[in-house]
Amino acid sequence: MLPNDETLTETGFSTRSDVAPSRVMLLACGALAREILAVIQLNGWEHLELACLPAKLHNDPEKIPGAVRAKVREARAKGYAKVFVVYADCGTGGLLDRVCEEEGVERIEGPHCYSFFDGNDAFAEREEAGEITAFYLTDFLARQFDTLIWKGFGLDRHLDILPMMFGNYEKVIYLAQTDDPALEAKARAAAKRLGLAFEMRRTGYGDLTGFLANAARA
Amino acid sequence: MADEQDDIVLSELDDDELVLQMHDDLYDGLREEIEEGVNILLGRGWQPYDVLTKALVEGMRIVGIDFRDGILFVPEVLLAANAMKAGMAILKPLLAETGAPQLGKMVIGTVKGDIHDIGKNLVSMMMEGAGFDVIDLGINNPVENYLEAINNEQPDILGMSALLTTTMPYMKVVIDALKEKGIRDDYVVLVGGAPLNEEFGKAIGADAYCRDAAVAVETAKSYMDRKHNKLAAGA
Numbered sequence: 001m002l003p004n005d006e007t008l009t010e011t012g013f014s015t016r017s018d019v020a021p022s023r024v025m026l027l028a029c030g031a032l033a034r035e036i037l038a039v040i041q042l043n044g045w046e047h048l049e050l051a052c053l054p055a056k057l058h059n060d061p062e063k064i065p066g067a068v069r070a071k072v073r074e075a076r077a078k079g080y081a082k083v084f085v086v087y088a089d090c091g092t093g094g095l096l097d098r099v100c101e102e103e104g105v106e107r108i109e110g111p112h113c114y115s116f117f118d119g120n121d122a123f124a125e126r127e128e129a130g131e132i133t134a135f136y137l138t139d140f141l142a143r144q145f146d147t148l149i150w151k152g153f154g155l156d157r158h159l160d161i162l163p164m165m166f167g168n169y170e171k172v173i174y175l176a177q178t179d180d181p182a183l184e185a186k187a188r189a190a191a192k193r194l195g196l197a198f199e200m201r202r203t204g205y206g207d208l209t210g211f212l213a214n215a216a217r218a
Numbered sequence: 219m220a221d222e223q224d225d226i227v228l229s230e231l232d233d234d235e236l237v238l239q240m241h242d243d244l245y246d247g248l249r250e251e252i253e254e255g256v257n258i259l260l261g262r263g264w265q266p267y268d269v270l271t272k273a274l275v276e277g278m279r280i281v282g283i284d285f286r287d288g289i290l291f292v293p294e295v296l297l298a299a300n301a302m303k304a305g306m307a308i309l310k311p312l313l314a315e316t317g318a319p320q321l322g323k324m325v326i327g328t329v330k331g332d333i334h335d336i337g338k339n340l341v342s343m344m345m346e347g348a349g350f351d352v353i354d355l356g357i358n359n360p361v362e363n364y365l366e367a368i369n370n371e372q373p374d375i376l377g378m379s380a381l382l383t384t385t386m387p388y389m390k391v392v393i394d395a396l397k398e399k400g401i402r403d404d405y406v407v408l409v410g411g412a413p414l415n416e417e418f419g420k421a422i423g424a425d426a427y428c429r430d431a432a433v434a435v436e437t438a439k440s441y442m443d444r445k446h447n448k449l450a451a452g453a
Contacts, residue, residue, distance in 0.1 A: 061412065061413070062412075089383045089413075091381075091382075091383060091412055091413045092383070092413060093383055093386060093412075093413030093414055093415060093418060094383070094413075095415065111382065111383045112383075127331065127384065132331050132332070132333055132358065133333055154291065154292065154293025154294070155293075157293065158247075158293050158294075158296075158297055160297075160300070161293050161296045161300075164296050164300070164336060164339075165296070165336065168333040168334070168335060168357055169333070
């Protein structure tokens with residue numbers, strides 16, 4: 001059973017602890033847990049196991065490569081022969097790729113989850129076309145806006161730093177994985193608090209589905 | 219530190235106490251107190267350069283150390299920077315009048331496709347505080363902007379910043395353009411930004427990767443020292 005978003009942000013989680021070596025382990029960011037489990041369930045890929053690191057690592061990306069390496073080794077020690085990393089580069093500047101290479105595991109392509117949810121090719125094209133002043137939210141970030149962004153960036157304590165942090169952004173683009181009016185309202189409210197325009201883009205799961213299909217076939 | 223603030227009357231402190239109190243006030247991001255402290259020291263006949271270096275720059279140096287050690291976080295550093303900026307706004311015209319020492323000139327900007335400027339702004343401010351003339355090109359700079367500024371300003375140092383994995387490779391585009399023009403070695407190229415590291419800096423041909431504003435200042439000073447030594451040796 002999926003834990004609540006607070007747990008995914010602060011602690012992470014995994015789908016089981018007693019494992020069979022024939023199963024495939026997905027090591028992911030807590031911010032992706034719900035979406036990964038949804039894709040697994042939709043496709044009946046029951047042999048895919050999931051272990052998530054805390055989503056709050058995103059506020060300290062330099063900690064991600066080491067944390068992923070430790071989890072990969074832990075999975076190997078538990079007998080998983082196949083391990084896949086469901087983290088984009090996520091601000092690690094290529095260091096996560098190096099860890100994946102050294103540990104012999106594959107990770108989902110893309111600079112960040114906004115990109116692979118939107119579709120990496122489409123996202124790159126939009127960026128090339130000048131979409132650089134958007135602050136992106138996913139379903140998870142819309143739900144966790146208060147914890148990860150408002151409090152995480154210290155805006156709850158020091159509202160006067162808002163212009164310094166968000167002054168160059170023009171709009172929030174909510175990349176919606178699901179059709180959920182309540183989440184749309186949350187994302188819209190987040191944009192308002194940041195003083196930015198709002199746009200919603202329904203992406204579904206984007207390139208995530210293809211990556212998980214690949215893992216399921218491994 | 220802020221709890222004690224109500225009892226303290228800045229004008230009643232002697233110079234040493236006031237400078238230490240200003241370090242605390244910078245740490246706590248107290249803009250108005252910093253402005254008041256700067257004005258008090260100036261009123262007591264302090265040279266603007268001494269106010270800048272002993273009260274403000276030294277205070278921000280302490281903030282920088284605690285940021286590096288994980289004691290302070292970005293919001294607190296931004297508040298401190300805001301307070302320092304307010305102090306510098308008072309000092310800047312006075313520094314120009316009194317002929318404060320200039321260590322060198324820097325052109326700095328965030329690269330094309332990137333709008334993030336928190337780190338770049340901190341570097342600009344700390345470099346100014348350290349005695350550099352800083353030409354800040356702002357955000358989203360194509361190579362042409364850097365080349366034009368280099369040509370017009372003839373700086374000693376070029377600084378580039380990026381926060382995104384997708385934009386940091388653009389730094390190499392700029393460095394390659396300098397090489398093509400045969401002017402790469404005329405400038406010290408410093409790069410920085412959250413996803414960068416030393417290896418990346420070397421790989422793209424920068425002179426140094428600076429992990430934070432304090433390191434940027436120390437690195438810039440060290441390159442300027444070397445430049446002066448070289449000039450002196452050649453004289």
